Amino acid sequence: MVQWTRAEKRTFLRQRVEARLAALLMENKEYSEALNLLSGLIKEVRRLDDKLLLVDIDLLESKLHFSLRNLPKAKAALTAARTAANAIYVPPAQQGTIDLQSGILHAEEKDYKTAYSYFFEAFEAFNALEDPRAVFSLKYMLLCKIMVSQADDVAGIISSKAGLQYAQLEEDPIVHRHLSSLYDTLLEQNLCRLIEPFSRVEIAHIADLIELPVDHVEKKLSQMILDKKFAGTLDQGAGCLVIFDDPKTDAIYPATLETISNVGKVVDSLYVRSAKIMA
Template sequence: MSSPYLPATTDSLALATEAKDPSEAISILYRVLDDPSSSPDALRMKEQAITNLTKLLTDENRGEDLRSLLTQLRPFFSLIPKAKTAKIVRGIIDSVAKIPGTSDLQIALCKEMVLWTRAEKRTFLRQRVEARLAALLMESKEYSEALTLLSGLVKEVRRLDDKLLLVDIDLLESKLHFSLRNLPKAKAALTAARTAANAIYVPPAQQGAIDLQSGILHAEEKDYKTAYSYFFEAFESFNALDDPKAVFSLKYMLLCKIMVNQADDVGGIISSKAGLQYLGPDLDAMKAVADAHSKRSLNLFEIALRDYKAQLEEDPIVHRHLSSLYDTLMEQNLCRLIEPFSRVEIAHIAELIELPTDHVERKLSQMILDKKFAGTLDQGAGCLVIFDDPKTDAIYPATLETISNVGKVVDSLYVRSAKIMA
């Protein structure tokens, strides 16, 4: 009768490598982990088996099996150093994240590990798992729960003065407050992250994340030139690491160029050596928006929004700025169209601009209230009446200035006469 387990040796690992299919290899590796031996060599082989098994389960999209593996390994974790335990746990959680559609599984897994780390008093690992859990909750739009978790975690990590983790938490807090549209707190958290980062060596990926968040916050304040420089720094960091976030940094760089009326530069950036590496739907979407902006064409703008909905509408940062750009472009087009008229049908303007009549009517009334031009809407006749710009007579300001000067002279004479009388 064959043994239920395989000895944790290089031969057993080689046996798994030579297996005909992944299922057989997975079965062999599970049997290696069942080896009761706790010698240093056996423990080292088991660590390698865990790495190989994690990769195979990830490739097979077996998220639940990875979750079960973490539970199964708990007795093994008591035999190895805490640092190695932390590395294995975080590696398995990262592997689950690579499997599509596992957000709920990741949250459940992190919650399980938090409970286990609390029971085992593994503070270092618990803090990192809690930070990961807060990020997952934020992605799932569970903002209240994420904020509560982060508030307690920040205080605890500050007491321990773990600056590397503190940078991660402060950056995450900044993103969370930004999602809640609380810009002052988002900026304060980002400043705290930068302060902590200045005291230590920060890995390039983390520095890129800080620069990316800085660019997003500056863009939100309409400071697109500063935002562009931060996005460029983030792109340099991510590009050197072949990180997928590089394409988002490049996308936001192009967005900044469009927002400062430099849409003509977009084509040059895309065709540069760095830009050619990331050709795809994201850059095509920004190129289409840049072309529409250059031609001042609302029709082309709407076609771009429709054709690249996933890249433009579903990206909250791009969507917010493009909504503002669309309004500006629409106002410029309407002002250009109504310029020759003193009275014109709203339906005619809608036909010229190729937009629904009620949409145009609503925008014109907003522009009148914002004093973009002088006029009124005659809704009974369905017309827009444009008033001539009132010309200010130059004599009035001059008269006011003269009266003001005379007043100063009289005040001066009164002061002098009071001194003489005294």
């Protein structure tokens, strides 16, 4: 099809076919190939100043960079899409797509409050058009509420908008990424709560309390020690966790260093003055 449009010199049609091909490549997770196809197309469309198509291409580029975990380039492409969109009338569906992508990028930066506002705008746009993407926007809204510890609001949002099953949340790759992060946070909080009464405890006992495999708990405790979530060490020979008391900050040491520094400055000042007098 692309070759036919080239042979027939149908430039505008070819550009749209290539943009659609890049979108299909993204759906097949062929991100690098899609970016290679877009790189030349973006320059060509910018030259022709077809802003409506440019918005679509910039949005697609943003999604591709996000899929490749290149957040700076994803944000830059989204900014370009917004700039092009501001110069023309953008259909509601396209504006909803811009808001949806904005919310996704803010959520990736853990700015969930701003992300929620964008997801809400996207949901309103898609819901009015009966666009299936309204469901995705709603799921991301719920996720943002959970991530900012406002889970109590979730029931109200669901009852007022739509009912969603947890399985649907987990199947979505964007939601799954954040739920994994939330799971790690909750696991760490529970482990800290369980080990708090102990100075030495068997890892198997902690695993029984939290109902997880011993090797999984041991690996997580080791990571938490390395991340300095608590002071301790693993006695792997005995299969135990040894917890240390949190070291108290000694206020005398920094005060002493400051005093020595001040004395040094005074001595240096006296040396300079004496050198001037001797001269």
